[in-house]
Amino acid sequence: MDIDRALPAAPPAAESSRDGHTAIVCHALGKRFGRHRAVVDLYLSVNAGEVVGYLGPNGAGKTTTLRLLTGALRPTAGSATVSGLDCWRSAPAVHRDLGYVPSEPALDLRVTGAVLLDLDASMRDVRATAARPAQYALADRLVLDLTRRVGELSRGNRQKLAVVLALWHRPRVLLLDEPTTGLDPLVQDTFRELLRDTAAAGAAVLLSSHALAEVERFAHRVVVLREGRVVANADVATLRHHAPHRVRVRFADPAAATVLDTVSGVADRRADGDEVTFSVRRHAIGDLVAALGRVRVTDLEIREAELEELFRSLYGGAP
Amino acid sequence: MTVTVSAPRSALRPRVLRHTLRRSIRATVGWSLALGGLVVLYAATWPAFRNSREYARLFDELPAAYRSMFTSTGAGMTTAAGFFHAELFALTGPLLVLLAAMGAGVRAVAGEEERGRLDLLLATPVSRARWVIEHAVALAAGVLAICATDAVVMLAAGAAVSADLTPGNVIAAWVHVGVAGIWFGILAVAVGAATGRPALARITVGIVALAMYLVNGLAPMSPVLERLQPLSVFRYAIGDDPLVTGLHAGHLALVLVTALPVLAAGAWLFRRRDLRH
Ligand SMILES: Nc1ncnc2c1ncn2[C@@H]1O[C@H](COP(=O)(O)OP(=O)(O)OP(=O)(O)O)[C@@H](O)[C@H]1O
Numbered sequence: 001m002d003i004d005r006a007l008p009a010a011p012p013a014a015e016s017s018r019d020g021h022t023a024i025v026c027h028a029l030g031k032r033f034g035r036h037r038a039v040v041d042l043y044l045s046v047n048a049g050e051v052v053g054y055l056g057p058n059g060a061g062k063t064t065t066l067r068l069l070t071g072a073l074r075p076t077a078g079s080a081t082v083s084g085l086d087c088w089r090s091a092p093a094v095h096r097d098l099g100y101v102p103s104e105p106a107l108d109l110r111v112t113g114a115v116l117l118d119l120d121a122s123m124r125d126v127r128a129t130a131a132r133p134a135q136y137a138l139a140d141r142l143v144l145d146l147t148r149r150v151g152e153l154s155r156g157n158r159q160k161l162a163v164v165l166a167l168w169h170r171p172r173v174l175l176l177d178e179p180t181t182g183l184d185p186l187v188q189d190t191f192r193e194l195l196r197d198t199a200a201a202g203a204a205v206l207l208s209s210h211a212l213a214e215v216e217r218f219a220h221r222v223v224v225l226r227e228g229r230v231v232a233n234a235d236v237a238t239l240r241h242h243a244p245h246r247v248r249v250r251f252a253d254p255a256a257a258t259v260l261d262t263v264s265g266v267a268d269r270r271a272d273g274d275e276v277t278f279s280v281r282r283h284a285i286g287d288l289v290a291a292l293g294r295v296r297v298t299d300l301e302i303r304e305a306e307l308e309e310l311f312r313s314l315y316g317g318a319p
Numbered sequence: 320m321t322v323t324v325s326a327p328r329s330a331l332r333p334r335v336l337r338h339t340l341r342r343s344i345r346a347t348v349g350w351s352l353a354l355g356g357l358v359v360l361y362a363a364t365w366p367a368f369r370n371s372r373e374y375a376r377l378f379d380e381l382p383a384a385y386r387s388m389f390t391s392t393g394a395g396m397t398t399a400a401g402f403f404h405a406e407l408f409a410l411t412g413p414l415l416v417l418l419a420a421m422g423a424g425v426r427a428v429a430g431e432e433e434r435g436r437l438d439l440l441l442a443t444p445v446s447r448a449r450w451v452i453e454h455a456v457a458l459a460a461g462v463l464a465i466c467a468t469d470a471v472v473m474l475a476a477g478a479a480v481s482a483d484l485t486p487g488n489v490i491a492a493w494v495h496v497g498v499a500g501i502w503f504g505i506l507a508v509a510v511g512a513a514t515g516r517p518a519l520a521r522i523t524v525g526i527v528a529l530a531m532y533l534v535n536g537l538a539p540m541s542p543v544l545e546r547l548q549p550l551s552v553f554r555y556a557i558g559d560d561p562l563v564t565g566l567h568a569g570h571l572a573l574v575l576v577t578a579l580p581v582l583a584a585g586a587w588l589f590r591r592r593d594l595r596h
Pocket residue numbers: 033036037038056057058059060061062063064065103210595596
């Protein structure tokens with residue numbers, strides 16, 4: 001085994017590797033807990049070099065999907081495969097190239113981070129001395145002290161340790177269950193760089209989250225799950241292109257706001273005195289500007305909508 | 320930065336054994352000390368027993384069936400071997416070793432799982448079967464370490480009160496107790512692996528151990544129990560009075576061999592079920 005692609009000094013982003021082979025495939029995957037169907041007829045694929053954001057409200061089945069992929073759960077329908085290997089039947093072989101950050105990682109609190117990393121190296125049949133350079137480089141990059149007992153670490157620092165455990169061996173497949181929980185914004189930036197480097201080196205990354213705004217920054221593609229079913233699967237760039245703009249206009253005369261009635265594609269309109277906010281589809285922006293030109297406007301702001309707003313409809317009501 | 324790892328190493332090389340042993344050191348030392356203290360305590364009372372003909376007669380006059388709870392070979396309390404067997408190896412010694420082994424056995428799978436750690440630990444190339452087997456080996460090593468320590472304590476304490484004990488038999492007695500402990504420890508590993516429930520593993524071991532203990536101890540009182548006696552692990556662990564009669568290798572082998580299908584069944588069921596969260 002040759003671990004010569006040290007993560008912290010990974011090569012510059014290679015977008016082309018996104019077109020690599022399909023690394024993660026869920027085929028008609030289903031998981032029932034008794035009567036309860038946690039995942040239903042799920043089709044999902046992640047290519048090598050691609051970061052896919054996995055979104056959905058509480059209880060949607062995100063964690064269940066990831067645990068099916070780690071072989072912790074046995075599918076009740078369909079299959080999950082990684083690089084062509086079945087995640088349940090060939091779990092140990094799948095795990096050779098798998099990095100996993102569970103939601104709320106439970107770690108042995110009585111030992112140091114270094115001991116846990118030694119154990120992980122041993123379980124991967126890598127000599128501790130061979131594993132340490134990569135492990136310590138990662139810990140340095142995340143500003144994590146490996147000599148302290150896990151029980152003494154703050155929540156965010158434990159999360160960093162989970163990230164180091166998942167990444168040090170340079171996995172080809174990375175499963176991350178709400179990995180940024182508890183990380184401060186600076187560390188989140190570092191984490192994002194790490195993810196980009198990992199993907200650029202050809203890893204397939206599946207990252208679950210509640211916040212589209214977060215996934216938007218990390219991911220190339222977003223899959224939205226609801227009640228165990230995929231309700232959306234789209235490129236982040238495409239989504240952004242179709243996302244409406246949010247507009248805030250202040251009229252000299254509030255009555256002039258009626259000009260907006262003439263513009264099709266205006267939605268979510270709310271008036272507050274002389275100020276009106278609404279969203280508008282991109283194709284209608286020309287009409288909007290023309291309409292606003294016919295009245296006196298004292299202030300105007302147009303910004304790209306958060307994808308969050310776009311997704312509220314998909315989630316159906318509250319996110 | 321370049322890290323080159325040597326060629327793939329042997330598939331037989333343990334992956335979690337060393338870590339498991341290191342983590343269990345504290346428990347192993349604790350149980351050794353507790354049991355060692357008990358050994359010293361009994362040794363300290365031996366001179367009083369040796370000199371009390373009355374107590375010895377009292378014991379010898381107990382109904383045979385009742386006395387069989389303490390000895391199977393009829394060795395009286397007047398010899399050091401008979402005394403230590405009745406006091407230490409008839410109940411307390413095996414019980415404490417059993418508790419130590421059960422603790423390690425429950426921790427191996429069900430304990431880790433209940434703490435939610437198994438998800439991450441088993442997302443490595445270590446298979447569930449390997450995890451079970453290496454933990455069983457670590458458990459056996461820990462139990463034998465406890466028994467070896469306390470054999471040494473017993474030899475030293477026995478010498479200090481000039482108890483007439485055969486060193487070979489002392490070691491044999493502790494090996495017998497250790498092997499019984501390993502059997503129940505493996506039962507705990509297996510039930511924990513099959514179900515992921517620590518409490519269920521403990522209850523199962525408790526019930527099986529109690530039943531086997533009573534069957535072995537009360538066998539002389541009932542033909543039915545006598546027929547069941549060969550099924551009791553205690554029959555082979557203490558039924559030979561190894562402190563009096565020495566090592567019974569065949570019986571030890573029998574106990575260890577029957578532990579294997581128990582472990583295999585646990586591992587098999589473990590491989591077929593979901594991990595609990
Ligand atoms: N082991 C289990 N036994 C029974 N039901 C389960 C089990 N694991 C998950 N579920 C159920 O399956 C559904 C999906 O849960 P899952 O944890 O996958 O959701 P999630 O999308 O990760 O939610 P969250 O955003 O809250 O983390 C939930 O209704 C949950 O109660």
